[in-house]
Amino acid sequence: MAKHSFLLTADWNGGRNSVGTIDAGNLKTxxxxxxxxxxxxxxxxPxxxxxxxxxxxxxxxxAAMLERASISVSSLTLESEGIVEVVSGIITYKEIIHRPNIRLTNEAHEKKALILAEKAEKNCMISRALAGNVEIKLETFIQTDE
Structure with missing residues (x-):
C-alpha cells in the first residue's frame, strides 16, 4: 500500500478579516x-x-478514464460551481455542480463518454472525500467534430 503526504503551511496574523498566506508546494497564495x-x-x-x-x-x-477507454477527445473543458448556504449564521458548503464539456472526434463514443463522465465523479478521490457532506451533481455536454 502506497501512502502520499502533502504539506500545507499557513500564516495568519490578526482576526477574522485579516489576510494570511498558504504554501503547499506549487500552491502559494x-x-x-x-x-x-x-x-x-x-x-x-477555502x-x-x-x-x-x-x-x-x-x-x-x-481524462484518464477517456484515455484508458481509447476515446479520442479533441477538447475537454469543465465549469464547476460551488453553492454555499448561510442559515442563521451557519455556513454550509451544500453542493458542487460539474459541467464537463467533452468534444469527441467520433460520435460512436458518445454513450461511453457519458457513462465515463458519471463514473469519473464517483471515482475521484475528492468526490469520495466529500461524499455524505457535499452533494455533487453533473451536467454533462457532449459534442462531436463530425
Whole structure:
C-alpha cells in the first residue's frame, strides 16, 4: 500500500478579516474570507480551494478514464460551481455542480463518454472525500467534430 503526504503551511496574523498566506508546494497564495461573506476578498479562500480541488480531481480522473477507454477527445473543458448556504449564521458548503464539456472526434463514443463522465465523479478521490457532506451533481455536454 502506497501512502502520499502533502504539506500545507499557513500564516495568519490578526482576526477574522485579516489576510494570511498558504504554501503547499506549487500552491502559494494569499488567503482571506471572500467579500460574499463580508471579508476582504484578498487572494483565494477555502470555498474556491475546495471547488478547485473537486474540479481538478474530476477533470483529471475523467481524462484518464477517456484515455484508458481509447476515446479520442479533441477538447475537454469543465465549469464547476460551488453553492454555499448561510442559515442563521451557519455556513454550509451544500453542493458542487460539474459541467464537463467533452468534444469527441467520433460520435460512436458518445454513450461511453457519458457513462465515463458519471463514473469519473464517483471515482475521484475528492468526490469520495466529500461524499455524505457535499452533494455533487453533473451536467454533462457532449459534442462531436463530425
Amino acid at each position: 494569499k488567503v482571506s474570507i471572500p467579500p460574499e461573506m463580508d471579508g476582504p476578498g484578498v487572494g483565494t479562500n 470555498d474556491e480551494m475546495l471547488l478547485g480541488a473537486a474540479g481538478t480531481c474530476y477533470i483529471i480522473t475523467l
